[in-house]
Every structure is written in structure tokens, then in C-alpha cells.
Amino acid sequence: MTSGNSSGEAAAAASAKIVLSGVSKAFERRNSGTPTMALQHLDMSVPEGHFVSILGPSGCGKTTVLRLVDGLVPPDSGSVVVAGQAPRPGPEMGFVFQAFRLIPWATVQANVEFALTATGLNKHERAERAARYIALVGLQRFAQSYPGELSGGMKQRVALARAFASEPSILLMDEPFASIDAQTRELMQVELMKLWAQHRATVLFVTHSVDEAIMLADRVVLMSPRPGRVIEEIEVDLPHPRWQYDIRATPRFVELRSYLWAAIKDLVLNDPSSDFYAPTSGNAGTPAD
């Protein structure tokens, strides 16, 4: 599997599980002629078994990156290569969507089983597998409930169980913990770290939270909007497993955190279309802070 010491960028990219090179993607806008440039000349590569966080303000194309990697949309130009091939959606990749996307008329059990449709497991195996992952996220008592009967945090856990159930080698997670309360989030983060330690999937994890990005990832990719592109990549050289110590108390974490915060603040303040736009040369009239 690992080809010894790979030295040099090219070798790293060649052995990477996910490679985006020179990717551009625009979307038609309904009520105007000019399309939105969601991504422009984006390069990104994720080595097998690595956990990469994508950090950036809303609208910088984070969701679009995940959809491209999953093969749900094609790039306009450039190339997306996943495990040496053009990506094809399926159970080999697990997708945790930003707004859950649970099937309202299917029970929790049926929702998770639905993700196993194309796995080749038979009906009995699918039921068993789904039940196992539902138990893993602590929802066995709610297996026969409908999503409408669950709290936001519980729906989120169903979405996680669904993405994990096919035991994918790649996980694409789109702000999975954004809409759950702080305590649940902490617990879910630890759960995710433990799951990842066991399965070692290749993970692309989109988040708004600087702390979360650093805490979970081997590398943080910082993106900037209009057009979406990568402006910075930072290796997080903190030892695993990270749930065994208070990572936030380490000097390295504090250092990374303040560095990323400064970078994001710059980004937002210099983006003319952000609510906090305040050109550094003269901020008269803007109620910043």
C-alpha cells in the first residue's frame, strides 16, 4: 500500500487518493446572464488515509468541491481523479450532506439501508449492517422512528450512520456538526476520531469552525470566495489519537488557531461582497465589530 518514502510533490500527488487539478466550475444563475464562478483553477490533493479539513467562509465553493469529488457534478475544466479514476458516485464514498437529506417517509432503519442499495449485500445483510451502525451512533431505540420525530442532533447522527454504513474508503463530510448543540458536537467529534482511527478512511471534512478543523485534521485547507480557490494549506502536526489529551491546551494548537483566525479575518474583511467588508486603507462609515 504505502510506497515507502515518497519525496517530492509529484510523487505525493501520484499516490494521493483524491486529486483535483486546475478545476473550474461555474453555475448558471436563474435571473442573470453571467454565471457564478464557484471554483477557479483549484488544486488539491488528499493522500490515502488522510483527514483533510476544508475551511472557508460561505459561498467559497466547499460544497462544490465535495460534489465534484463524489462525481455528482462534472468540472467545467481541469480534472478530478479519485483512486486513479474519474469519480463515480456510490457506496465506496460516504457523503454526509449539509442539511441531512434524510428521506422523510422512511424510518431511520430504512434511511440507513437505502445507502446500502448498491453494495451487493443481500436484504438480510443490509438490515443487519444498518442496525449495527444505528446502534453505533446510539439510536437503536429510534430505528423505527421517522426523521420528523427526531431532534436535529439525532438526525445528524442518522446521516452519519448512513454515510458510515457502507464502510466507504472515502468520507465526504459537509459541515456535519454545524447544526447541533455544543455538547453533542464535542461528543460526536470524539466519536468521529475514534471511527476514523479504526477504519482510516480518506476524509474531506468541510467546516466553518477553526477549532474543529485543526482538532480533527492532518491538514487544513483554507479557501477563499469569489472565485473559490485554495489560498493556504497547513499541516497539523499534532499527535494522534487526539481524544486522549486536551488538544486545545497545547501551544501548537493555540499557534495554529491564531494563525488561521488572522487569515480568515483578512479574507472576510477584504471581500467586497461580505457583510464585514472594510478595506484596510480606510474604514470610515463601516460598523465593523
Place this chain on the structure above:
Amino acid sequence: MIALYRFLFLIFLIVLWWVISLNVRANFIPSPWATLLAAQKLLADGKLIVALGDSLITFAGGYALGILVAIPVGLVMGVFLPVGKTLEIYVYALAAMPRVAFIPLIIVFLGLGFPAKIFIVFLGAVMPVLINTYAGVLAVDQELIEMARSVRAGRMQIFARIVLPSAVPFIIVGLRLGATIALINTVVAELYTAVRGLGGLLAIYGNTFRMAEYFVIVIVLAIIGVIVSEGLRHLEKRLVRWKTSD
């Protein structure tokens, strides 16, 4: 509790009816009691049962035929969007048109018997069901479809597990509207073609001012309407029990 209130309101309506019947010239509004006697008589001589049977055949035949055509056509229009976009303008035009206008034409082709009556009911029922089925398919959550694609669900699976269930509440609204119009058109058909069924009795008693009998027919029609719409409400409860709103 609600059942009790409903019952009390029914009593109130009957009392109101009775008071009105006392104050209007007796021939025009029969008293509840006279109506009950007329109902007994109509039941005893079998006229009501025969007419009810005729009307139910017309209603059920036309309504069922309408559903059988409308749901598949609506689904095809929604799933194959070019088909839908091509046909929708004609569908809306036909739905907006007063379809009684077709009755003379229908009589020319189908005569005055059951085929003509059933076709008139069909014409009324088909449009609301079709339009709502089509709207239901169009309203499907595209994000759910993308989710299904991400797990490599096939087209048939996406249709059966995502598109169809999401259209069901719309289809039921269509079935409700369709049932109402089908019932109206049943009476219309019986008035304009061979005079038969409940509509036929309505015409006969109305024209001869036999108001007690006339009221019996009106009440029977109302009861059919209530039974059909309650049946559909139960169907809806069964099919969309995942909705937690009640």
C-alpha cells in the same frame, strides 16, 4: 369531544331546518319529519336503491377511469420533463374550460346511456388528479435525488423510493378535488343525458314540486360526498403517517 360537538351542530341544523320549514310556505321547504316519511316511502318501493345504484356506477366508473388515466399520465409528464412541458399548456387549457360544453358532442358519439355518463364524469375527475400528480412530481426535493444518486440508487429506485412517495400528498389532494367534481358531474350527466339515477329523481321531483322527496335525494348526495371524502382522508392518514403534524 369533537364528535359530540359535530353531533350537536347536526341537531342545530335540523332544528334550524324545521324552524325554516314552518315559516316558509309549506310546499317549498318540507319539514324534517315529512322528509323522513318520504325517505321511508322511497326506500320501501325500491326507487331510491335503484337510483342510488345507477348513480354509484356512473360515479365510480368515471372516477376510477379518471384516476387510471390521470395518475400515469401525470407521472410520465413529471418524470419526462420535455413531455410535461409540451403537454402542460393543453392540460391547463382543458382544465380551465367548462366541460359541460362537451356534453352535446359526447351524446352524438356515445349516446345517452352509461358510456356517455361515465365519460362525462371521467372528464371532470381526470384533470384535477392529473394536474396535482404532475405538480407533485415537479415538487420533489432535488437534494434528496442527489442523495440517492450519491449512493448509486438506480432510476427505478429513485422513482419508487423518492419521487412517488413525495408526490403522494399532492395526488391525494387531486383525488379529493376529483371526487367532488366527479359527484357534481354524475348529477349533471344524469340531468343532460337519459334521465336516470339520483340526478334523474332530482329532476323529476324538482319539476313536480315534490319537495320532501327532492330533499331526500339532496341529502343522499350529501352523504355520498361525506363518505367519499372521509374515505380519502383515511387513505391519506395511512399513506402519509410519517408526517408528524397531527
